[in-house]
Amino acid sequence: MGVETHSHDAANSAKGVSPQRGLVVSGVEKAYRTTVARWGRKYVSSELKVLEDINFKAPPGQVVSLLGPSGCGKTTLLRIIAGLAQGDGGTITLDGRPVVGPSKDKAVVFQHFGLLPWLDVISNVAFPLRLDGVPHDERIAKAEHYVKLVGLAGFEKHHPHSLSGGMQQRVGIARALARDPSLLLMDEPFGALDAQTREILQEELLSILSKTGNSVVLVTHSITEAVLLSNTVLVFSTLPGRIKHAVEIPQRASDVSAAAARTSPERKEIERELREMLREDEEAVA
Amino acid sequence: MRAPDSKQTTPSFGEGAGRRMSIAELLGTYPNLVRGISLILFMCFWEFTGRRMDPIFMTYPTAVFQAAIGLAASGELLRGLLQSLGPFIIGMAISIVFGIALGLAMGLSRVFEYAVDPYVNALNAIPRVALVPLIILWCGLGVLAKVVIVVSVAIFPIIINTYSGVRDVRGVLLDVGNAYSATRWQSLRFIVLPAAMPFIMAGIRLGLSLGIIGMIVAEFFTAINGLGGIIVEYGNTFQTAKMFVAIFVVGTMGVVLTEAAMALERRWASWRASERNRE
Numbered sequence: 001m002g003v004e005t006h007s008h009d010a011a012n013s014a015k016g017v018s019p020q021r022g023l024v025v026s027g028v029e030k031a032y033r034t035t036v037a038r039w040g041r042k043y044v045s046s047e048l049k050v051l052e053d054i055n056f057k058a059p060p061g062q063v064v065s066l067l068g069p070s071g072c073g074k075t076t077l078l079r080i081i082a083g084l085a086q087g088d089g090g091t092i093t094l095d096g097r098p099v100v101g102p103s104k105d106k107a108v109v110f111q112h113f114g115l116l117p118w119l120d121v122i123s124n125v126a127f128p129l130r131l132d133g134v135p136h137d138e139r140i141a142k143a144e145h146y147v148k149l150v151g152l153a154g155f156e157k158h159h160p161h162s163l164s165g166g167m168q169q170r171v172g173i174a175r176a177l178a179r180d181p182s183l184l185l186m187d188e189p190f191g192a193l194d195a196q197t198r199e200i201l202q203e204e205l206l207s208i209l210s211k212t213g214n215s216v217v218l219v220t221h222s223i224t225e226a227v228l229l230s231n232t233v234l235v236f237s238t239l240p241g242r243i244k245h246a247v248e249i250p251q252r253a254s255d256v257s258a259a260a261a262r263t264s265p266e267r268k269e270i271e272r273e274l275r276e277m278l279r280e281d282e283e284a285v286a
Numbered sequence: 287m288r289a290p291d292s293k294q295t296t297p298s299f300g301e302g303a304g305r306r307m308s309i310a311e312l313l314g315t316y317p318n319l320v321r322g323i324s325l326i327l328f329m330c331f332w333e334f335t336g337r338r339m340d341p342i343f344m345t346y347p348t349a350v351f352q353a354a355i356g357l358a359a360s361g362e363l364l365r366g367l368l369q370s371l372g373p374f375i376i377g378m379a380i381s382i383v384f385g386i387a388l389g390l391a392m393g394l395s396r397v398f399e400y401a402v403d404p405y406v407n408a409l410n411a412i413p414r415v416a417l418v419p420l421i422i423l424w425c426g427l428g429v430l431a432k433v434v435i436v437v438s439v440a441i442f443p444i445i446i447n448t449y450s451g452v453r454d455v456r457g458v459l460l461d462v463g464n465a466y467s468a469t470r471w472q473s474l475r476f477i478v479l480p481a482a483m484p485f486i487m488a489g490i491r492l493g494l495s496l497g498i499i500g501m502i503v504a505e506f507f508t509a510i511n512g513l514g515g516i517i518v519e520y521g522n523t524f525q526t527a528k529m530f531v532a533i534f535v536v537g538t539m540g541v542v543l544t545e546a547a548m549a550l551e552r553r554w555a556s557w558r559a560s561e562r563n564r565e
Contacts, residue, residue, distance in 0.1 A: 082465055083464070083465075083467075084461055084464055084465060101467075102465055102466070103467055104466075104467055106465075107465070107466070108461075108462075108465040108466075110458060110462070112458060114458045114459065114461065114462040116459065116462070116476075116477070116480070117557045118480045118481075118483070118557040127462075127466065127476070130476070131466055131467070131468050131472055131476070159557060161557065
């Protein structure tokens with residue numbers, strides 16, 4: 001399938017006792033079907049293949065980016081992993097257990113934040129714990145910890161509509177962390193923010209992840225964002241979405257300073273390569 | 287990160303004595319001043335013209351005031367009010383509970399919606415006054431008939447608003463519930479219901495004002511008692527001033543209930559207004 005996989009994967013699965021730690025996606029496919037009903041029978045009127053033979057791994061503590069043009073199925077893939085949509089084939093496992101639907105060891109950060117507008121910041125962050133039936137004082141204490149972690153101390157009683165977009169997404173991230181999930185799924189989390197806010201949040205996400213150590217699957221169409229935040233960048237082709245290339249980033253920016261990482265010539269070179277990989281596709285379409 | 291905005295609660299009046307407002311500015315700044323002046327002028331006009339007219343057709347404010355004292359002192363007014371409120375409160379409670387339940391069920395289940403919407407639409411389209419003789423036939427002239435008439439008008443805006451509220455819940459909010467593995471009950475309780483609350487409250491407010499109409503209509507046609515009974519009785523005996531007392535009480539009841547519903551709406555559904563302002 002033309003996937004360049006580096007030896008990294010093999011090294012990981014050779015670690016021994018629990019080779020299935022983290023997220024493993026193998027052979028996932030998805031097609032959208034339009035159906036018509038006629039005389040009590042259902043006919044498929046058209047079929048659009050959006051994902052074909054998707055295979056990748058996100059070991060614990062690693063960030064994997066799904067990079068590709070709009071409409072390449074990357075958000076669909078994220079929704080399938082989250083359990084919000086059904087795949088047509090293939091298997092997904094998280095820490096060795098098959099993923100069949102939403103579960104408490106996964107958390108989603110939504111592009112448009114998805115905060116509950118009638119709850120204040122602290123209650124939004126505590127929402128997943130409320131679903132778990134955690135007693136009030138305990139969940140508030142836990143939520144306060146994550147509100148602080150994302151830098152929103154002092155805003156606990158504010159409602160989402162009184163916060164800027166960047167602050168709303170901080171709430172979204174804090175809520176996702178509240179259950180301490182092993183996998184964080186982020187759907188273009190900074191796509192709805194202005195450029196400066198996006199850069200600040202990218203850097204803060206790096207420092208948060210270095211403290212929490214979750215695995216992350218990040219959907220993005222920004223090359224810079226993918227290179228800055230990930231260990232592995234999966235480049236998607238469009239329709240049907242396939243993984244064209246898997247590119248390892250030698251050193252994730254959390255290990256060096258993010259500001260330095262943005263301008264390092266090494267990264268600029270990777271960004272240039274990725275841009276070319278994405279362009280191949282456009283030229284083929286044109 | 288900037289500090290939380292401290293809301294400025296004490297306005298600063300600045301330096302100096304301030305400028306005296308012109309009359310036009312005063313009227314524009316204090317709406318209740320304008321309302322008060324308007325009411326006083328209207329009362330004067332009414333008092334002046336009312337005294338010159340045949341008392342069978344028209345009365346005047348001081349006569350209404352005297353009639354009010356008389357009716358209150360005899361206990362007739364309070365008795366009428368209580369007779370009206372009983373069936374009204376029962377009818378509203380039934381309308382709110384069953385209206386919300388039906389609206390939720392219709393909004394959540396397509397099959398249930400299809401099964402029920404012919405009746406909801408048909409009943410809602412029939413002017414309910416047309417059903418009053420039938421209701422009397424079935425339920426007699428007592429409290430039951432009154433309750434049924436109140437419910438028949440008040441329940442529909444609550445059903446329809448609850449249904450639209452459930453349908454209006456944005457997909458992304460339902461996704462949030464699913465993504466955090468909420469059960470069906472949790473997603474109803476923590477997402478659908480609060481998201482639909484602004485619609486439900488507006489439906490209850492509409493239901494209250496329609497319910498008052500239903501209550502008066504019921505009292506006109508069934509056992510003639512309560513505030514509607516007072517209106518009919520004194521209307522038929524040409525005691526116009528006493529009739530006006532009951533009309534004012536009904537009007538006040540409407541204003542108080544609507545204001546109370548709006549206060550609850552502001553409390554439980556304020557997020558929607560502030561969200562809209564932001565957009």
